[in-house]
Each structure stands twice: as C-alpha cells, then as structure tokens.
Amino acid sequence: MGATTESPRQRYRAQVQEEIKQHAWEQIATAGASALSLNAIAKQMGMSGPALYRYFANRDELITALIRDAYQSLADAIRSAAAGGADLRGLAQAMRAWALEDPQRYLLIYGTPVPGYQAPDDTRQLTNDVMTKLLEAAGGAGLGALPASPLGEHLAASDAGWATAYSAEPERLHRAVVFWTRLHGVLSLELAGHFSGMGFDPARVYAAEVEAVAGH
Amino acid sequence: MGATTESPRQRYRAQVQEEIKQHAWEQIATAGASALSLNAIAKQMGMSGPALYRYFANRDELITALIRDAYQSLADAIRSAAAGGADLRGLAQAMRAWALEDPQRYLLIYGTPVPGYQAPDDTRQLTNDVMTKLLEAAGGAGLGALPASPLGEHLAASDAGWATAYSAEPERLHRAVVFWTRLHGVLSLELAGHFSGMGFDPARVYAAEVEAVAGH
Numbered sequence: 001m002g003a004t005t006e007s008p009r010q011r012y013r014a015q016v017q018e019e020i021k022q023h024a025w026e027q028i029a030t031a032g033a034s035a036l037s038l039n040a041i042a043k044q045m046g047m048s049g050p051a052l053y054r055y056f057a058n059r060d061e062l063i064t065a066l067i068r069d070a071y072q073s074l075a076d077a078i079r080s081a082a083a084g085g086a087d088l089r090g091l092a093q094a095m096r097a098w099a100l101e102d103p104q105r106y107l108l109i110y111g112t113p114v115p116g117y118q119a120p121d122d123t124r125q126l127t128n129d130v131m132t133k134l135l136e137a138a139g140g141a142g143l144g145a146l147p148a149s150p151l152g153e154h155l156a157a158s159d160a161g162w163a164t165a166y167s168a169e170p171e172r173l174h175r176a177v178v179f180w181t182r183l184h185g186v187l188s189l190e191l192a193g194h195f196s197g198m199g200f201d202p203a204r205v206y207a208a209e210v211e212a213v214a215g216h
Numbered sequence: 217m218g219a220t221t222e223s224p225r226q227r228y229r230a231q232v233q234e235e236i237k238q239h240a241w242e243q244i245a246t247a248g249a250s251a252l253s254l255n256a257i258a259k260q261m262g263m264s265g266p267a268l269y270r271y272f273a274n275r276d277e278l279i280t281a282l283i284r285d286a287y288q289s290l291a292d293a294i295r296s297a298a299a300g301g302a303d304l305r306g307l308a309q310a311m312r313a314w315a316l317e318d319p320q321r322y323l324l325i326y327g328t329p330v331p332g333y334q335a336p337d338d339t340r341q342l343t344n345d346v347m348t349k350l351l352e353a354a355g356g357a358g359l360g361a362l363p364a365s366p367l368g369e370h371l372a373a374s375d376a377g378w379a380t381a382y383s384a385e386p387e388r389l390h391r392a393v394v395f396w397t398r399l400h401g402v403l404s405l406e407l408a409g410h411f412s413g414m415g416f417d418p419a420r421v422y423a424a425e426v427e428a429v430a431g432h
Contacts, residue, residue, distance in 0.1 A: 032331050034248025111328030113408050115248050124413065151424035158415030177421060178398075178428075185401025192329050197340065199374030205393060208367035212394075 017055050019045065021069065024062055029104050033063060033114045063108075063117055070105045071126035074098055078133045088137040088175075092183055092210040096203075103191040110184060111192075131162045131176065138176040139169065144215045146171035175213060182209045233271050235261065237285065240278055245320050249279060249330045279324075279333055286321045287342035290314055294349045304353040308399055308426040312419075319407040326400060327408075347378045347392065354392040355385065360431045362387035391429060398425045
C-alpha cells in the first residue's frame, strides 16, 4: 500500500481486487463460502464475468486470497500483541478480540472446510508464523511449570517443522498445542452461538481456560 | 421404524423423507449446507419441486430435520456408552468415534453456522440431553478432585435449565463445560484438517485432553 514503485495501473488493479474481496465477504456472510459466485460479484460490480476472471481466475483463487488475508491479519494481531510485551495471557486476549471483531473471518479459516476447496501449500507458512509466536510465548515468564507428559514426548518426536526448534522442551510443545485447541474450542462454540441461552459469560470460560494453560 | 400402527402410506412417506435426507447429506458433502437446493434434490429423485415440498416445505425445514437426526444420533451414542457403564473417559471416546464416523454430521451441528438458518427452539431439548449425560458423568467415580474455581461459581449462578440440578456442585459444572469445549477444540480442528502435516497423532492430543479433564 502506498509504495511509490507501483504504477497507476497496479494501484487500480489492487483497488479492484480489494473491492472484489469485500463483495466476497458479504456473500460469505449471507450465503456461505461454498456458495461464493464470481459471476454474481461481477454483476454487482457492473463488470463482465471474463473481466473479473482477470483478477481472480476462479472461486478457489478468490477463497485463497481471503484465507491469506485472514491468516495474515491474525498473525499481525498476535505479532503486534507480542511486540507490545504481551505474554501468553495477552496473546490469548488478542486472539479473542481478533475473532470477535469479525466472526466470518475466524470461521473461514477455523470453521467447516469449504467443500471442494484445497488450500495451496504456501498458506502453511502463515499458519507456521502463528504457531511460532505461540511457541515463543509458551515458554515465557510468569507461567506455571508444566509436568512432563506423554503427549509432550510424542509432539517432540514430530519431524514437522513447527516442532523441531523446541524438541528439547516437550512441555512447551504440549502447552502451545493445548493453548490452540482449548481456546479454539471456546471461541468457535461461542461464535457459532452454542452458548446462547446457557446463562454464562463466554469470556469467563475463555479466561478460565487461559489460566488453566498458563498457570500449570 | 417397523411400528405396526403405521399405515402403508405413512411408511412410504417416511421412506421418501429418508431418501431426501440422504440426497441432502450428499449435497452438503459436495457443495456445503448453505448451497442445499430442494429443487436439485427433486430433480435427482425424478420428482417435481412442488411434490418434494410436501415432504419438506423449505430448505430450513430440511436442515432442521438433519440437525435433529444428528443430535439424536449423538445423544444415542452417548446414552448407549453410558448404559454400558462408560465413565467420562468412555463417553469421550464414544464422542470421538461418533465424530470420526461422519465428519459432515459433526460439522453440521458444531461447525460454521449455515447463513440465514435459525434452529427452532425445540432442538435445545436435544442439546440438553447431551449436556445432562455429561453432567452425570462429570461427577462419576474414578475422577480426580476439581479445585474450587471462579468459573464454577459463575456457572452455578446460571439460572438456565442445564445447570440448576448441579448448582450445589460448581466444580462439576466447570468440568462438564471444559469437557465439551476442550474435546470440541481437538475434534473440530482434526476434522477440518488443521493437524495434517503437523506430524502428530490427533488421538494422542485428544487422550491427553480427556485425562486433563478427568484426572484433576
């Protein structure tokens, strides 16, 4: 954005892409990601279908752009909290704020997969960025000790990239994984409306889960 | 099924409804629940649209029937495990087996909500059945003690039906809620494919989370 090396033509292209993505988010909210229609977006924008395909060749390319934006935005939120000195508890609150700000965005990456859609391999790098920040915070100060666990040993034996830097600290791997799964458990049920009518405050459940991960 | 009080006409109606639901599940798998089309199902079955509308008046009625079946099937799986003497750990394994058997069914009730769809109030009774079984098991033998917690006190103060029978046991309420949110956290990320390529066995993460809830 605002880079002076961009030609007017490139800036125009980026603007149109942004506008297409905005229409796509609206369609997702009203009809779901699987019903995303490039032709419907072209019509809304007063473009022909073929004109729009010059920006996104097909539905999956558009979904990939939205998923990349969503992960990027989550990674930014976490990075910014970490840069501000947030510990594991602070990161958890940043993640919750990010999810509540735009539930569609959260659900597009962590909700029901879009049938027939295959994410390209390079989105893995973005998910790795998020996991790396969690792993850093999972060994931070002010956290309770984690007892040795069979799960930690199992995770440390993984040869996948996310775990190798901390394979000597299985408890940290354990903490980072359950930080992710537990907070996702609360957030996704809250965003899907499962707690409505149950008479409790989802923020209290979230906070208790954060303490359970951070405190011991 | 097989009740002798049903007329041939009623049996035929039930058969057609089952067949419609089968086609609906196939559509959900290939195109997503939000793209469910009664007209497409009618066409596949060689019926007219109006003929099919005599079985399900609209998309939401059909989705409600699928959601009811899904909850009923989950409640049956849990009830049957409980009747066989399963404790909290056994119920957790029954839930996991049920989810893996048919991920679409799990994701229809616990995944991304279908845009524009409103569940009728009476599906709440089915979710209550599930919660009641969890609450019974959450106080069973062979579990570690739960320390008093602010979250437990908060849950016990709820005047919603699910909690009132155990308001004198806030720790049990706490355990039942995190049993639900933690196991959902692992299952839903697993079913959505988020663990693929991470080099660990999701069953191990699930088992560790079950122990964390049951053991202390």
